[in-house]
Amino acid sequence: MGNDELLEKLKELFPDASIEQGNDWPELLFEHAQVADGKFLEVVQTLKSTNEFLFNYLFCETCVDWKTHFNMVYHLESTQYRHSMVLKVKLNHEQPSIDSLSFVYRTAEMHEREIFDLFGIVFTGHPNLKRIILTEDWVGHPLRKDYDDPINMIKL
Amino acid sequence: MIEEITTAKEGEMVINIGPQHPSTHGVLHLLITLDGETIKKLEPNLGYIHRSIEKMCESLSYRQFIYSTSRMDYLSAHINNHACAMAVEKAMEIEVPERAEYIRVILDELTRIASHQLWWGAMAMDLGALSPFFYAFREREVITDIMEETCGARLTMNYMVPGGVMTDIHPNFVKHVKDFIVQFKSKIDEYDTLVTDNIIFQNRMKNVGLLSAEDAISYGTSGPTARGSGVSCDIRKTHPYSLYSKLQFEEVIETGCDSFSRYLVRVKEMKQSVKIIEQLIDNIPEGDFVAKTKAVIKLPKGEFYSRAETARGELGVYIVSEGGTTPYRIKFRSPGFSNLSALNHMVKGYKIGDLVAIMGTLDLVIPDIDR
Amino acid sequence: MEIREIIFYIIAAFVLGSGIMAVSTRKIFRSAIWLLSTLIGIAALYFWMDLEFIAAVQIVVYVGGIVVLIIFSIFLTHKSGDEMPKIAIKRKLPAAFAVLFAFAFTANLLLHNSFALSATKSFDLSVDRIGTLMLTTGDGGYILPFEAVSMLLLAAMVGCIVIAMKIKKEEQ
């Protein structure tokens, strides 16, 4: 499916989300409130199992700290149709949390642990949510923009 | 971690593989729970070589940040640099000169061969055969010599820049690459006689470390690891970049889903890479080796994602730009990290000896995982 | 003293010493090792007596077989490295009596027996003869015990296989 067609289909399916064409792929953006209470899993399941989409391959999962809020970014691809899309969820900055995708895409388990480690986002329903890269007694989340380590960080 | 050791069930034993262990090829730490010699559970514990490259890149310019990626997957340094350069080029809409593209692809494929050769030797060593390592390095040495001549470095190349390559190729480049191809073709059969056809080797690899196609996709694996499970995922074919759409080569796919399939994919890929180089090496066009770019690169506001096929799988470079001279956020989707996540699934119920063999076929490079 | 005697006393001291260590040490693995050296000492005694075949059999059966099995089972037990608890006096006493009795009994036997050397060699030591005796049906032949033992071993082997197969079924 081409990007334009995909865009139309997604608009049909999620009328209340903000959908736009990004640089590469269609981008689907949800507010956190829209996908709270387990609805996010439903959305992802729809994307994964609807016959037209079949987004079965989560090839990148990351997070961006926008100082006022976090954006979770999921890059999805269908290994059958070879089309891709970007799924984004806006999280609030104080207590960021979102449903874990680790049972939909197994790869999310490690990626979410990394994001938890470096951004401090809590994934509800994750089987083993603890720090993966830093030591368990580390304070703070280094990839946040407000993280500061005056001893080890060199400011250019 | 401590609590897991103490909560091990009666008759089970928890063992630390690494961070200093001969077969993790780096500072990977695996915590495995054993029943006798059978693995019940495996948990990777990362971060021993974590340098926070993503955070560092937030304060580096778009010319500088490419160099830090040579240190990620140091065996695919050229391809990493290529992916980053492509992300910047895409954002800036820079047209890369034809000559630069040719040089880039040739070097990418040479890198792939060199990486696979190192893997081949190291994996045989994991299985207890020490000699193949030396045979692999005999050919690999020629490639690193070519690299040294061309870029001045043997491991961390830093040769690709936004818009092309840093310097023109050495006058002897074409001749040396051709010599290499001749040597490689005469020696590749030795690899099969020494390792592939060995019955002990085949018994160690066949039906070990099964990863079904479905699981391979779900675990986000890519590269030879996924292609060994019958998943078509070569970025060079599925999302062609640079010259790959014009080139004649096959995507190697094996459907055995076991360690041996992953092994075969890599060995056959080396032959495909040689095929690609042969198509290009005689036709390198004259012209500029780098496009004219501004001294200070400023990316427009937006998000840019570029994908490239490294020796280990799909490398994704995700740049979020606020319009400044440095990226706002960079994410490197490294192939090793996702491939490692499938390890627990693959080794369950196998022996320690198999763990080493399976880890060998995943071709892990630890700095690529930790970043 | 002749050299043969000196060697005998060295071996005897070794056997007795490691025997005492085997029962008095409180670490189970060390106990097994001391038992092992006792058995090796006994094999050495056989060698000293020029009973080479018996000595080699002693080593193959006891050292190569039984002690290795004992050590394996020690490996499989938990806390094999810990010291065992001290034994209470009331359990030591009966043991001491038993030892005393055995000692008195053996000493009695030894003192009342005359160890007169017969002029002719009373038995042939060669392996050929042992083998022939094992399979002789007539007088002095050991074919019946030999066959009985082989049946017993076969039964034991079948039993082992049955037990091992049962465990496998349970796992599935």
Add this chain to the structure above:
Amino acid sequence: MLSFENISHGLHNWLSAIMSETPVVLIELTLVALAAITLFAALGLILVYMERKVAAVIQIRKGPNRVGPMGIFQTAADTLKLVMKENFMPDSVDKFLYKLAPFVVMITAMLILAPMPFAQGFQIWNINIGVFYVTAISSISVIGVLMAGWASNNKYSLLGAMRSGAQIVSYELSAGFAILSIVALTGSLNLNDIILSQQDGWWIFKGHIPVWIAFVIFMIAVTAETNRAPFDMAEAESELTGGFHTEYGGMRFALFFLAEYINIFIVCGIGATLFFGGWMPFHIGHWEGFNHVMDYIPSSIWFFGKTFFLIFVIMWFRWTFPRLRIDQLLNLEWKYLLPISLFNLLLITVIAIKGWHF
């Protein structure tokens, strides 16, 4: 002609002439012990050097070539380094057993040396049951490995010890059956008798294909028994980092290392004696001239030549094959080697009874 036989007999006669029996025995014991230790050291140095050179040839590189001409003093320098090294010991090991283990392995290797016929009439102990003695004593060496693995208080070591225990106990059977087949053909357990029975041809030539099978099984089984690759499960450096000797260093490690090479020498010596006629020279039928030339080569050269050839074969295995997995290793023994060697022994017994061999 000057031979080992004459030297040893001359020495014995001379000593007996000048003193009584007890001091003679004592002096001879000391001399034998010294000779054995010297042989040990020399073998260790030569075999380690040989292994490194063989490995180098197979791996298309040069190997040691700096210390002395062709690097022949490299192993001596290495030994010096190992001797000078601190004998560290990790905490919470069973100190007594930890220190004892290398010596057990070493002493076992020394004991097996006793019945080896190094040359015509030259042997430390002409024991009547030579082959059986070797099999018996070699079963002790596993105790040293188990001891080392357990006493180190390290899980890798323990796993290595368990593996090696299972492995050695299993492969002893096949090695035993292979040896038995030659015993069946010769009708004697004495190593000298076995050699003398090969006066008119070595068993490997006389015994048809069954002896070849027995020889192949013997080589596989002894490779496994000496813990050499492709059966080096007990060390398995890519899996268990060092197996049972992970926690050993310095001279204690060197003893394990040395014992491994001595064991190789011994099993290859036994192999050469059983299948290749020990110190017997190579003869061809009625080629009198040729046979006469062969007779001029000293018997010790024949023995060492054959032994070193077999050692080379075992080294060749090591640098070519990948390692087996522990369950494959045990399957190979119990499902293939053992039934084959049992059947083969039956065949050889028939050949021996019917007198079908040459």
